[in-house]
Amino acid sequence: xxxxxxxxxxxxxxxxxxxxxxxxxxxxxxxxxxxxxxxxxxxxxxxxxxxxxxxxxxxxxxxxxxxxxxxxxxxxxxxxxxxxxxxxxxxxxxxxxxxxxxxxxxxxxxxxxxxxxxxxxxxxxxxxxxxxxxxxxxxxxxxxxxxxxxxxxxxxxxxxxxxxxxxxxxxxxxxxxxxxxxxxxxxxxxxxxxxxxxxxxxxxxxxxxxxxxxxxxxxxxxxxxxxxxxxxxxxxxxxxxxxxxx
Amino acid sequence: xxxxxxxxxxxxxxxxxxxxxxxxxxxxxxxxxxxxxxxxxxxxxxxxxxxxxxxxxxxxxxxxxxxxxxxxxxxxxxxxxxxxxxxxxxxxxxxxxxxxxxxxxxxxxxxxxxxxxxxxxxxxxxxxxxxxxxxxxxxxxxxxxxxxxxxxxxxxxxxxxxxxxxxxxxxxxxxxxxxxxxxxxxxxxxxxxxxxxxxxxxxxxxxxxxxxxxxxxxxxxxxxxxxxxxxxxxxxxxxxxxxxxxxxxxxxxxxxxx
Numbered sequence: 001x002x003x004x005x006x007x008x009x010x011x012x013x014x015x016x017x018x019x020x021x022x023x024x025x026x027x028x029x030x031x032x033x034x035x036x037x038x039x040x041x042x043x044x045x046x047x048x049x050x051x052x053x054x055x056x057x058x059x060x061x062x063x064x065x066x067x068x069x070x071x072x073x074x075x076x077x078x079x080x081x082x083x084x085x086x087x088x089x090x091x092x093x094x095x096x097x098x099x100x101x102x103x104x105x106x107x108x109x110x111x112x113x114x115x116x117x118x119x120x121x122x123x124x125x126x127x128x129x130x131x132x133x134x135x136x137x138x139x140x141x142x143x144x145x146x147x148x149x150x151x152x153x154x155x156x157x158x159x160x161x162x163x164x165x166x167x168x169x170x171x172x173x174x175x176x177x178x179x180x181x182x183x184x185x186x187x188x189x190x191x192x193x194x195x196x197x198x199x200x201x202x203x204x205x206x207x208x209x210x211x212x213x214x215x216x217x218x219x220x221x222x223x224x225x226x227x228x229x230x231x232x233x234x235x236x237x238x239x240x241x242x243x244x245x246x
Numbered sequence: 247x248x249x250x251x252x253x254x255x256x257x258x259x260x261x262x263x264x265x266x267x268x269x270x271x272x273x274x275x276x277x278x279x280x281x282x283x284x285x286x287x288x289x290x291x292x293x294x295x296x297x298x299x300x301x302x303x304x305x306x307x308x309x310x311x312x313x314x315x316x317x318x319x320x321x322x323x324x325x326x327x328x329x330x331x332x333x334x335x336x337x338x339x340x341x342x343x344x345x346x347x348x349x350x351x352x353x354x355x356x357x358x359x360x361x362x363x364x365x366x367x368x369x370x371x372x373x374x375x376x377x378x379x380x381x382x383x384x385x386x387x388x389x390x391x392x393x394x395x396x397x398x399x400x401x402x403x404x405x406x407x408x409x410x411x412x413x414x415x416x417x418x419x420x421x422x423x424x425x426x427x428x429x430x431x432x433x434x435x436x437x438x439x440x441x442x443x444x445x446x447x448x449x450x451x452x453x454x455x456x457x458x459x460x461x462x463x464x465x466x467x468x469x470x471x472x473x474x475x476x477x478x479x480x481x482x483x484x485x486x487x488x489x490x491x492x493x494x495x496x497x498x499x500x501x502x503x504x
Contacts, residue, residue, distance in 0.1 A: 051413060053412075053413060077415040077416070077417065078415065079415075080412070080413060080414055080415035081414060081415030082415075084414070085410070085413040085414065087406070087410060087413075089406055091406040091407050091409065091410035092407055092410075093407045093424075093425050093428050093429055094407075094429070095428060095429065095431070095432070095501070095502075096428055104411060104414075104416075104424050104425070105411075105414050106414075107411055107414060107415065107416040107420055107424060108414050108415015108416050109415065111420075112420065115416075115420060115423065115424050118424075119424065119428075159410075162410075162414075163414075166414055166415075
């Protein structure tokens with residue numbers, strides 16, 4: 001079976017800056033990987049490559065064995081519909097209901113008709129699925145509230161439920177706990193890991209909080225766009241992290 | 247504001263007044279008794295035709311008010327339909343700001359640079375005094391204005407939610423419809439309803455060309471110096487605009503309230 005994602009000698013250059021340099025990595029299906037490194041080290045760039053939001057300047061990125069660069073627009077949207085993305089900010093539509101935001105996560109699969117139904121006349125079965133997803137992240141009772149009436153932490157759970165409702169084969173999370181307190185950060189990361197395990201979903205999650213990152217089985221350390229280490233976190237000692245942030 | 251701004255503004259006003267040879271005495275030279283009649287008629291709007299004293303006015307007022315609303319609604323409805331695609335094409339975010347965007351922006355500027363009354367003159371000449379000429383005359387400049395303001399509102403709406411939907415496989419147009427438009431909806435609705443209020447006024451004024459709206463009734467009452475009647479029709483127009491304003495307020499409150 002081909003890996004969920006593979007980067008082969010990938011480089012990304014922005015005008016005047018090199019974001020990633022000669023990165024080669026493989027992420028197996030169902031694996032849980034943490035990306036660590038100082039800000040500006042290329043974590044977000046790497047995640048954006050994985051769902052084709054960004055094209056590499058050199059090298060190739062593969063998802064499920066297919067080179068993302070060769071996909072047509074339609075195929076790329078198909079890929080994205082199978083990859084849930086949880087952002088640092090929750091990126092929900094604030095004046096829609098929670099249920100609508102979650103349903104719209106599946107827009108890539110359901111298309112126009114599904115989107116319009118989500119807005120005005122959602123199917124009973126779909127609403128039940130949304131309710132299940134929201135219950136799973138602990139906010140089932142908020143399903144029909146307006147999204148901007150929820151707290152930041154609750155909105156983050158809505159964003160996770162939206163990604164779940166996509167029935168993804170992979171979840172990408174970009175600094176999902178950057179703006180929450182440490183206690184809740186542990187909870188959210190724990191939830192993502194549990195969800196990934198339950199559904200056999202590949203999870204790639206970028207974190208700057210090291211103690212938290214070390215709860216993940218495999219860590220990729222990035223510094224200035226290069227991979228510094230890629231190992232099981234059990235094998236990594238404090239020196240490795242000190243070097244990363246040096 | 248800075249003092250220079252005030253001074254410049256005052257000078258410009260003075261120059262314009264001199265250029266136009268404005269004379270305050272003109273106000274006194276006007277027929278003061280006529281003005282007096284007009285003002286004193288305000289608290290006593292007529293309920294019957296002033297010429298015959300027999301024809302009961304309220305049904306006529308209702309008819310003219312209803313015609314005003316229907317012309318405005320039809321014009322506005324057509325304007326929204328025409329403006330919808332133009333809005334997307336004129337928006338920098340969705341058209342990419344290329345030559346189509348520039349061409350569409352020029353087109354909508356042209357549509358609104360001619361006032362609805364001038365369009366009406368044009369269509370009266372071309373089509374004649376039919377309902378269609380009034381409706382199209384309103385729809386063209388209104389579509390131009392709506393497309394301009396709507397496209398700017400879409401460009402200013404936050405991008406994050408739209409990007410998130412695209413990251414989940416939605417197309418750009420889908421992210422527009424399901425993330426950007428809902429977020430901009432309070433402003434879109436509030437501006438759209440304000441334009442409906444403008445359409446009511448335009449529709450009323452189109453009566454001066456013979457369309458059966460409040461303007462027609464107003465001009466015939468004014469021509470025969472029937473000021474009590476005139477006030478009846480003016481109050482009807484105030485009432486229409488007031489209702490439109492209340493409606494807009496209620497809709498906006500419903501959309502904005504969390």
